[in-house]
Amino acid sequence: DAMVIQNPRYQVTQFGKPVTLSCSQTLNHNVMYWYQQKSSQAPKLLFHYYDKDFNNEADTPDNFQSRRPNTSFCFLDIRSPGLGDAAMYLCATSRAETRNIQYFGAGTRLSVL
């Protein structure tokens, strides 16, 4: 059974056109994460939510925002995508007490034309 679900699997957007990626979870985990992974590189943490507490990584560009309306859902908003934002975006979840054991979704591959 899918536990961390990302939609869509593939997303194409135009340069500068806002785009939203979505993640949902059935694990009831407190913490949700968004990672960006460019080709042949390590996943890079963008930010995470601990319940409703938003935690931004210091080097995450302002162009990236996130929303978590409830425990199950978390969204990644890219306000003005550039060509350099084309990547795989991975959502993950964890329990609060075991944050270094994370469960990943299948990812959304974003293309920017």
Add this chain to the structure above:
Amino acid sequence: SQQGEEDPQALSIQEGENATMNCSYKTSINNLQWYRQNSGRGLVHLILIRSNEREKHSGRLRVTLDTSKKSSSLLITASRAADTASYFCATAYNNDMRFGAGTRLTVKP
């Protein structure tokens, strides 16, 4: 934000051979994990080894950890074509988890 560094970057072997991938890291850890990623897919957790453990097995996987050398290795025995994927190590310390750049393993049938 990258912590672990895998080596080699790419590895190509024949089916049935063993594959060994290494990960080195720089700071303290609570545990080290290995993940697998098929092309264009998400990460799948393979195995976790705690900082006080030296070796762990799971099926055809064997992971070792040497905290004095700040290094870990992942051994896949009797490899199969279906093992073709990228393998990432991730170091965890307190609430922080960081990934290496991965080893791309190709197993030829």
